[in-house]
Amino acid sequence: MTVTGAPRIVTRRLGGPAPWTLASYLDDGGYDGLRKALSMTPEEVREAVNVANILGRGGAGFEAGRKWGMLAKSEPVYLTINGDESEPATFKDHMLIETDPHMVVEGALICAYAVRADQIFLYVRGEFALGLERLQAAVNEAYAYGAAGGDILGSGWSVDIVVHPGAGAYICGEETALLESLEGKRGYPRIKPPFFPAAVGLYGAPTVVNNVETVSNLPWVMRNGADAFAALGEGRSKGTKVMALSGHVKRPGNYELEFAKVTFRDLMFDARLGGGIREDRQLKAFIPGGVSSPWLGPQDLDVLLANEKIAEVGTMAGSGAVTAMDETTCIVRAAWRIVRFFHRESCGQCTPCREGSGWVEKILQRIENGQGREADLDLLMDVCDNISPGIRWPPAQTTICVLGPSIPPAPASGIRMFPDELLTHIREGRCPFPPDRLPGRVAHV
Amino acid sequence: MARLTPHNEQRARDLIALYPHPRSALIPILHLLQEQDGYLTDDGMQHAGELVGLEAAEVQGTASFYDMFHTEPVGKYLIAVCTNIACLLQGAYELLEHAEERLGIAHGGTTPDGLFTLEDAECLALCGNAPCVTVNWRYFGDVDREGFDDLVARLAAGELDGEVPPHGTLCRVRRSVGLAAAGASVHGCGGPVPALAESSRPGAIADEPTDGVDLETFATTPAVLALDGPAPSDDRTEP
Amino acid sequence: MSDPTPQPATTTAGDATAPGSAAGHTGREVPVHLAPRPVITESAVGSPPPPVPRSPGEMVTVTIDGRQVVVPKGQLLIEAAEAAGTYIPRFCYHPRMKPVGMCRMCLVEVEGPRGSTLMPACYNPVADGMKVSTTSEMTKKAQDGVLELLLVNHPLDCPVCDKGGECPLQDQTLAYGPGESRFVEEKRHWDKPIPISELVNLDRERCIQCGRCVRFADEVAGDPLIDFYERGDRTEVAVFSATHPFASYFSGNVVQICPVGALTATPYRFRARPWDLDQVESTCTSCSVGCRVAVQTSGDQLVRKIGVDCDPVNWAWLCDKGRFDYEAVNSPERLGAPLVRKDAELVEVSWAEALDTAAGGLQRAVRAGGGANVAVIGGARLANEDAYAWGKFARAVLGTDNVDAQLGDGVPADVLLGLPRATIDEAASAPLLLTLGTDPKEELPVLYLRLRNAARERGLQIVELTPTRTGLSRHAAVTALHRPGELAALVQAVTADHDPTGDVAGVAAGTIAGIRAHLVRAWQEAPVRRGRPAERPSIVVLVGRASLAEGDAGVRAAVAAFSGLPGVAWLSGLRRGNVHGALDMGLAPGVLPGRVGLDQGRGWYESQWGAELPMGRGMGTAEILAAAARGRIGGLVLLGADPEADFPDALHAVKGLAGARFVVAVDSFLTDSARKADVVLPAATYAERRGTFTNLEGRVTHLGAIVTAPGVAWPDWMIASELAYRLGADLGWSDLEGIWAEITRVSPLHAGVDRVALAGAAARDGIVVPAGDGGAAIRPPRPLDPMADPGIASAELHAVAPTALAVDVPPVKQASEEERAPMPPMLTTPGGPAPPPVPVEGDAHRLVSRRSLWDAGTWVRHAHHLSPLARAASAALHPDELADLGVAPGDALLVSNDRGRLSLPAAADPSLPRGVVAVAWNAPGGPASSLVDASGRVVTVRVEVAR
Ligand SMILES: Cc1cc2nc3c(=O)[nH]c(=O)nc-3n(C[C@H](O)[C@H](O)[C@H](O)COP(=O)(O)O)c2cc1C
Ligand code: SF4
């Protein structure tokens, strides 16, 4: 159960012995959701998912059912599961793939059935070696069990499922870059329009791209009914959400919580969840939805964890990754590291993202090293403005994909929330903070 | 400077057969090449191009886009220290510094004995166990200085050979079947489904050794599983 | 930029000629014996791609900077704005490639339902009611921002950059960019220029990652030998390795379209500064495609050729041979003075002495044996006016019909000239292109680009009948590999009234049935109306000689067979420079200017020229050389012809030249043949003389002059006129314009295409003759775009292209019936019946010898950056045969027959059938012509291991 008493949906089976095996999965009613789906027509499955109103868990929060409804009417149709999870501070899909791969497979199969896909590709971040092994083993077992391949579970319906490893490029999490990558190319996001892979996707064919966590909800929805799912949460945000909590909290980790019922404060301070800030220090700021999202401060702690509520305060729920920063955190250093990430991961197509990311990184580095100038704050904001005009969220773009506009939030949040701290760096010609320390924990080796 | 061995070439062809277009198998084939040689050789990339119908320049263009592919030799163990935000907040740069001192190389470098290559990595998605490290993409969480030294010592001593294969080996579980459904897809069924039907099974992929990888023996840390501590008692706590 | 095009520019070639869908047409006429029926499974021949949707011509209204304009629906915003007179800055966009919207320079503010957004104008098509601002604050901030960001990592080493002064990055920064850079950090560093091929250098620091070069290599040239490497701001353009250079025939184009100085051409590096350049618009004479070019000079030296975007022809592209052949013009080995043989030595003399000697020798020959005793070989290097002058001189003054612009290596003029012609656009938009083995990639490179594009983008189906695979084979629906020498049999089977029951000429029956199915499908798609010419041809046949190791019998049989089918139009595959101009001007036996038969035109031309014309058809090159060998030619003129190198049968050529009593060579180089002449007259080349050129479509374009010829070299027409004068005749003109005026007066083919028409802005892309239908080929050109054609616009300030200034005159008017009345009819049917099949006998292997782009030809040899590209001759066999012989590639093989023997390194070519050995034509170190005899039979050879 989650803290609100709602059932756990995607982390339900975690913690048991070897939950990744077929035997363990079947013990828990594994593949009954698929069986249920196969007893329905694909239209009925889609309708159920519409009722459940499953928001995409990959970052954009698009309703899964609505996405499926946009599929172009042509064949073949492909389903691609996005397991590229690389948004810094997000580590939920990693866990789901490693610990409950059959759930991911079953979810993908239900999705494929609903959208009448001809083939499923599980695109898994290349660094997830264990995840790839567990997932491949699960797929092998699923084939052997008869849940994948020809005549699935005797239903007459057939679909193949292929585990596809990535190779280390954050941008391949962006769905059109993912498709390019899956086509064996450089992971360049495709220019829009066409806006949705549902119209033009893999090899130009209509394609559904869904996140691992998104489809992991499907077996539960099939078994317990769409209404049970929709009874959880509030407004658009139904069901549960896995929150990946990291940073300066006492108990970082993944917490599955009922959507729209729990606040950031609960997440970070509840003893059963984050347990408060380490050494009971002050919370300085937190990143609410992955490093792409604009930051929030202590004054925003009572915002509910619901996509629309978080959007109301000018940022996003994103992938559900919350990172807490305590009072010892150097804002310049944090912003620099985030921008450095985008600089390293920019695919390089768009001039503003390619060149802007490096420039912003360099300016921040200069400030952190004590070589900043006061004009740098305006310069930073202006370069950011050239990447994402207005520096607002949801962002305006001068780029093809949203990686570009993800560059400004960290530095802009830093400047807006802590202008004095930046000026101190500049005026004192040095960083006023001590370096971060290693935690006093023992490595698991 | 090696092309794929005949056995691996067959594996590459099996990979190609899984996709509607050969080029899609390029990245899996490049992983296969790295498994064989530890890194991507020129000959290997050319061979990959021949198999999927690309010029070598295109193979290189694709390979170079991805961080996991190395076109120069790397150590037997590629140690990646995450320094992204969650790990940074837990002292990742200090850990990286320590790693550099311990191995006597700057990140990006390889020890003279060819055993270790050190990388400053982007978020590895183990942020609940920050700071974290991977060795050949096998995960180790909550790593401190002593933990790091211990890890290095055990790697050097070969104590972790079972858990950490040499660089390049990614997935030791092979796909056991070819495509089974091609052309057999029947849409729009619905109706009762028997509990466990004996359906037509695709044939196993030819000459694949059945891999005896025991997926349970890894010492690696799966991403932190929360809510497994003290059982949640009642509802929400008041802050 | 000065072109006041009133209507939006159309950018896609062929749209003007493309009718709507073929569905619903009536009156389809398919030859009975080829009527549709299930013949063959698709998979055997490759399934045709879906038809390309054609825009129905709908218009929409958009507002650009407050001005309402009406533009074609679906047009890209950047194009629509440009047509409306608003230029949107850009880098990655090139009008001849697919938009990718990467550089973000073209962002403009577009008003939408949810407020204004920035959209890349290069990627988004116009939509009705769209409101665009290219000057708003939002747009300007974006432009300013992108430019500043582009300069973040740009070295700004403009003073030492080839592009400095004509650099789009410089120009656009000035026009749209920030005044100063706020970037103070260290820039990205890379090794300064690295060669990526023999011809192209790459400076990665200057690269702005627009991807034009990488896209060109893949999308246009089909040679993806360069690609991006790494990602983000570490992205660089790269070849795979030094052993895998960017060895594309089209590599120079990436230099041309690079919007910064990242890619530079080795032959041009540091040769000139843009502001010192003079330029003239001209036509490339390297092959018969006739690409439009800007020829640029610095200090009376040719330094660069740039492709001009000619919509019906080259779309701005050039092949590397055409682009860099100017090095040969500059060559120190050019002939600059007349030479006369004295005491067995060729010595420099004055023009007067040389002309006297030449005239004297020719006169003696005529006196001794009449016109039949003299002959003129060559002329494909000449401009149209030169060719006309020489043809008139030969027939009216020397009294001979022994004239031939071809060297036994083409297709007989009377076969070719009567065929209904297709334009390149028509070939590209036809449903089916059938080739008789010509390899356009090697021989007509830019035609290859157009056909490749048509096959990939427009659904053109290509069927090849060929002895070996060609550059086009990758894009062909069917490549029927026939045994050398058996084209005739294959064609017969393809056009027979029943499907074959067995293999024919080594081609499987199923393949032949597949080809027949393609013919049927073509007729269905572009129906042939009974009794009327097709709106567009159903089938275009590219006709040329596949292999020079056999005669032209196969091609003649193919022409006879296919010209009997409906809806067929022809594209000539003759490759040599202005060979079509020379043929149209009558430099062929039995053919008078304007594609008129000798007998049909005799009366007309005698009245026009005031001279008696020779009776009876004269000899072609092979017969002339044979006659010369027997001592029957007293005077032989070589017009830029080098029979020893180019005539397929080397022995025959050598004997002929030796046997000719008096030889005059008019040439720009002292070729092997010219060395044997009694008089050598130095001729000016392109860029040194004006004139007109006729390409393989029959398109007449200008040749511009911009440098002075070396020494005292003359234009060919002057040489003809002076010789005539010395023989007591006045050819009747005093300048080039006079010749053209006479041509348009006497030649039915050129009626109406007078100087004024040719100079009109509407004729910027030339005029296809005969200019029926008021000059159907004429379309408004795309205005010059400094981003699409960098290098042309900025130099234009200094030297204006001849057509840029031209007054706009009405297009060609069709000559009225009366005007035409006395003119003789043009040839309409191919001459001569199909020859009987040539028996094959002799040695075990049949020889195939095809041309390749880089060869040991005169021009390549004298262009010092090109000559190293020619690959040494080799003997290619199927690898199994090499194994049978026990040799590895590179080992020496002996290829011999009763004519000669060649020792060549072995090469493996798995696409060759057994029993065929391929030796490239005119490759350095292996004159295949020494194995060929001129009798026309397919050459057979013995292949042995050299001991
Ligand atoms: C730069 C970038 C990175 C992304 N990375 C991921 C990712 O790692 N995993 C993911 O599921 N979605 C990622 N997304 C979102 C995907 O584009 C896409 O919206 C998502 O996979 C759709 O699945 P969903 O609707 O189930 O959420 C990313 C988007 C962007 C712009
Ligand atoms: S915004 Fe950045 S990551 Fe996205 S397509 Fe453009 S350059 Fe690539």
Ligand code: FES
């Ligand atoms: S993005 Fe439009 S020209 Fe580059």
